[in-house]
Amino acid sequence: MTSAKISIEASGAFMETLSLKPFGSGTLDGLTFTVKDNIDIGGSKTSYGSPSWCEHSPAAAHNALCVDQLLAAGAACVGKVVADEFTYSLEGENQFYGTPLNAKAPERLPGGSSSGSASSVACGLADFSIGTDSGGSLRVPASFCGVWGMRPSLNRISEAGVLPFMPSVSTVGALAGDFDALDRAMRVLLRSGARETAELKRIVLLEDAFELADRPVREAARREVKRMSKRAGVELESVAFFDITGREMGLSACNESALRDLQTAEFQSAVGNWIEAHEPELGLAFSMAYGNVKAFDRRRIMGSIDLCERLFEGIGRFLQPGTVVCFPTTPTVSPLKGALNTMDAIKDFYARTMAVTSFSGVGRLPEISAPLLSACGCPVGLSLAAAHYQDEFLLGVVRETLLEG
Amino acid sequence: MTSAKISIEASGAFMETLSLKPFGSGTLDGLTFTVKDNIDIGGSKTSYGSPSWCEHSPAAAHNALCVDQLLAAGAACVGKVVADEFTYSLEGENQFYGTPLNAKAPERLPGGSSSGSASSVACGLADFSIGTDSGGSLRVPASFCGVWGMRPSLNRISEAGVLPFMPSVSTVGALAGDFDALDRAMRVLLRSGARETAELKRIVLLEDAFELADRPVREAARREVKRMSKRAGVELESVAFFDITGREMGLSACNESALRDLQTAEFQSAVGNWIEAHEPELGLAFSMAYGNVKAFDRRRIMGSIDLCERLFEGIGRFLQPGTVVCFPTTPTVSPLKGALNTMDAIKDFYARTMAVTSFSGVGRLPEISAPLLSACGCPVGLSLAAAHYQDEFLLGVVRETLLEG
Numbered sequence: 001m002t003s004a005k006i007s008i009e010a011s012g013a014f015m016e017t018l019s020l021k022p023f024g025s026g027t028l029d030g031l032t033f034t035v036k037d038n039i040d041i042g043g044s045k046t047s048y049g050s051p052s053w054c055e056h057s058p059a060a061a062h063n064a065l066c067v068d069q070l071l072a073a074g075a076a077c078v079g080k081v082v083a084d085e086f087t088y089s090l091e092g093e094n095q096f097y098g099t100p101l102n103a104k105a106p107e108r109l110p111g112g113s114s115s116g117s118a119s120s121v122a123c124g125l126a127d128f129s130i131g132t133d134s135g136g137s138l139r140v141p142a143s144f145c146g147v148w149g150m151r152p153s154l155n156r157i158s159e160a161g162v163l164p165f166m167p168s169v170s171t172v173g174a175l176a177g178d179f180d181a182l183d184r185a186m187r188v189l190l191r192s193g194a195r196e197t198a199e200l201k202r203i204v205l206l207e208d209a210f211e212l213a214d215r216p217v218r219e220a221a222r223r224e225v226k227r228m229s230k231r232a233g234v235e236l237e238s239v240a241f242f243d244i245t246g247r248e249m250g251l252s253a254c255n256e257s258a259l260r261d262l263q264t265a266e267f268q269s270a271v272g273n274w275i276e277a278h279e280p281e282l283g284l285a286f287s288m289a290y291g292n293v294k295a296f297d298r299r300r301i302m303g304s305i306d307l308c309e310r311l312f313e314g315i316g317r318f319l320q321p322g323t324v325v326c327f328p329t330t331p332t333v334s335p336l337k338g339a340l341n342t343m344d345a346i347k348d349f350y351a352r353t354m355a356v357t358s359f360s361g362v363g364r365l366p367e368i369s370a371p372l373l374s375a376c377g378c379p380v381g382l383s384l385a386a387a388h389y390q391d392e393f394l395l396g397v398v399r400e401t402l403l404e405g
Numbered sequence: 406m407t408s409a410k411i412s413i414e415a416s417g418a419f420m421e422t423l424s425l426k427p428f429g430s431g432t433l434d435g436l437t438f439t440v441k442d443n444i445d446i447g448g449s450k451t452s453y454g455s456p457s458w459c460e461h462s463p464a465a466a467h468n469a470l471c472v473d474q475l476l477a478a479g480a481a482c483v484g485k486v487v488a489d490e491f492t493y494s495l496e497g498e499n500q501f502y503g504t505p506l507n508a509k510a511p512e513r514l515p516g517g518s519s520s521g522s523a524s525s526v527a528c529g530l531a532d533f534s535i536g537t538d539s540g541g542s543l544r545v546p547a548s549f550c551g552v553w554g555m556r557p558s559l560n561r562i563s564e565a566g567v568l569p570f571m572p573s574v575s576t577v578g579a580l581a582g583d584f585d586a587l588d589r590a591m592r593v594l595l596r597s598g599a600r601e602t603a604e605l606k607r608i609v610l611l612e613d614a615f616e617l618a619d620r621p622v623r624e625a626a627r628r629e630v631k632r633m634s635k636r637a638g639v640e641l642e643s644v645a646f647f648d649i650t651g652r653e654m655g656l657s658a659c660n661e662s663a664l665r666d667l668q669t670a671e672f673q674s675a676v677g678n679w680i681e682a683h684e685p686e687l688g689l690a691f692s693m694a695y696g697n698v699k700a701f702d703r704r705r706i707m708g709s710i711d712l713c714e715r716l717f718e719g720i721g722r723f724l725q726p727g728t729v730v731c732f733p734t735t736p737t738v739s740p741l742k743g744a745l746n747t748m749d750a751i752k753d754f755y756a757r758t759m760a761v762t763s764f765s766g767v768g769r770l771p772e773i774s775a776p777l778l779s780a781c782g783c784p785v786g787l788s789l790a791a792a793h794y795q796d797e798f799l800l801g802v803v804r805e806t807l808l809e810g
Contacts, residue, residue: 058678160675301470305474305600
């Protein structure tokens with residue numbers, strides 16, 4: 001078990017401390033974990049980062065299936081941790097439940113919406129944490145807090161007992177302080193068994209994501225990818241998003257013309273119906289974001305969702321087993337608290353960040369964010385993505401090519 | 406548009422008649438459809454087949470995404486139709502909302518849980534209907550009512566705005582009175598575009614499903630599969646489930662030792678939590694079924710869900726693009742009303758039916774039930790299944806090999 005460096009109170013990450021003992025023994029013996037506040041734990045309320053949702057919801061009778069998987073494999077659950085309001089943000093601030101500490105950059109945002117998950121592992125208060133990722137909610141806090149994170153392939157891990165969000169992109173995944181804990185937790189959740197994996201044959205640098213990144217992030221990522229290619233003895237290729245998909249559009253357009261509309265329409269159906277019927281108390285930041293959801297005209301969704309399907313097909317044709325695609329997890333280090341204080345700043349942050357995260361989103365790909373980069377003295381993640389359902393291959397590539405001796 | 410043969414009242418299929426006009430024009434111009442009562446329609450309540458659920462739920466603000474897809478492509482929605490209570494049954498009786506008419510076998514059950522969907526198209530009151538299928542809820546009523554039905558590959562169609570059920574097996578799909586309407590509706594929902602498909606190379610008869618079937622069903626299915634093989638000019642192979650998966654288990658064990666536990670655990674998490682917190686009024690049949698859900702020990706789920714993953718892998722290795730697997734959709738024709746009146750009769754019905762439906766469930770496969778068979782004067786379906794995501798290939802095979810010139 002990781003030894004705590006920062007107190008639970010100082011972390012600001014916990015909704016509730018728990019001590020759920022494992023009910024089985026296995027590959028997670030001795031490890032502790034926390035659970036994001038949109039995943040059910042029997043006997044607790046799941047608040048979805050919203051006091052109004054919490055008030056309207058009875059305590060769960062059962063754990064989510066993913067929680068039971070971890071308890072069965074020997075891990076102990078030590079708490080339920082803060083999420084952004086309705087998990088609809090990448091910033092990691094919650095007006096009602098506070099901002100979990102970014103332990104490696106305390107004056108900066110932790111990133112969200114799995115903010116408490118990243119904070120609790122970065123503070124040494126759990127070996128790993130389970131959260132969810134639809135538009136970057138695991139990858140962004142992993143990058144900003146300097147911890148390991150994995151968003152698996154879409155539909156590899158059961159969502160039973162996880163609050164509904166955006167079914168075409170939502171995944172359950174994990175964050176951890178070291179790769180070994182991430183690897184062990186993910187293989188239990190993925191039910192990996194002895195699944196055979198491909199050999200690493202091709203390392204691709206995703207040009208669009210590098211172009212979207214701030215220069216220090218870009219350079220740090222480029223150095224690490226080159227090192228990786230050398231270590232693996234596989235030549236590095238540089239490829240643009242339109243070369244991958246065969247369609248005349250870049251990664252920013254993928255986000256803005258395709259994936260974002262699908263996400264908005266799905267959030268309207270899954271959560272907007274509830275909000276409009278219950279008129280809950282909403283935080284200021286969420287209210288502003290929800291204004292866009294409310295104004296969204298669903299009748300213009302059809303082009304976007306067809307395009308998502310075509311992009312998925314194109315990425316699937318390009319990304320054969322044996323290929324990994326590399327890019328900075330986020331185009332920036334974490335913003336200073338208070339820096340996202342103008343509409344322009346907010347728009348730029350979301351437009352660039354979600355362009356980069358849209359690659360695995362639209363491709364339904366597994367992506368691991370490795371806490372190997374540093375820019376301007378702050379952590380930032382290097383992401384590796386692989387073909388849909390090549391989760392175990394991706395875990396193997398990280399172990400063999402990114403970890404030192 | 407299909408001309409109505411039976412009145413709305415006589416069908417017993419409708420919760421509510423509607424006249425939602427299309428808001429776009431496309432391949433569904435002129436077609437009408439109904440919507441199962443677990444799929445949101447803006448302005449209506451979604452009851453989940455339960456008066457208590459209905460009472461606790463506000464009207465939906467938005468249509469489910471799948472409903473908007475159909476309206477955008479030119480179809481008009483004419484009603485919301487009855488589902489079994491919490492969609493947790495294959496029989497098609499709802500103690501609160503009645504039993505929709507099985508137009509071709511009026512003294513028999515329509516099958517469920519998409520009972521109103523099958524009834525409304527069999528009665529000629531809509532060209533097609535959308536419903537959901539987790540353990541057979543589209544395929545069973547298609548077979549019993551003698552209509553076309555398709556359960557798509559898992560995760561091809563958005564579930565946004567569909568009530569949560571069993572995320573590892575739940576799908577949105579369609580039923581229709583003729584293949585053309587089914588094909589057009591499914592291609593819109595699947596966002597098929599110009600997806601290329603494989604050539605038919607291999608026709609496999611799934612032995613386990615034939616052995617589970619009543620003799621008249623088995624013989625009718627065998628004759629039709631032989632005819633299909635001849636018409637396609639592709640030799641028929643006969644294969645057992647354990648040859649497909651490479652594991653020493655039959656299809657009944659697949660259901661009983663693997664898929665059923667996953668389904669039960671997911672239903673506990675998705676709906677059981679709500680039931681236990683709200684103590685709703687429950688129908689007698691559902692109460693009995695729910696007793697098993699309540700007694701289920703989640704701690705014994707791990708072997709089952711690992712096994713589901715291994716079976717999925719095994720089926721995926723066997724079922725290359727170009728292969729179809731054929732079997733009777735249900736092992737029996739529809740039971741007479743009142744015939745499932747002993748525990749033994751109920752157990753036998755579910756054990757055999759869900760063994761057959763578990764093939765596509767655990768394999769995450771697309772399956773089309775074709776209303777081409779007749780046994781003892783009643784309709785029964787012939788199913789064709791193909792590899793995960795080979796939905797368009799499967800639609801093409803049906804058109805080319807099952808339809809008369």
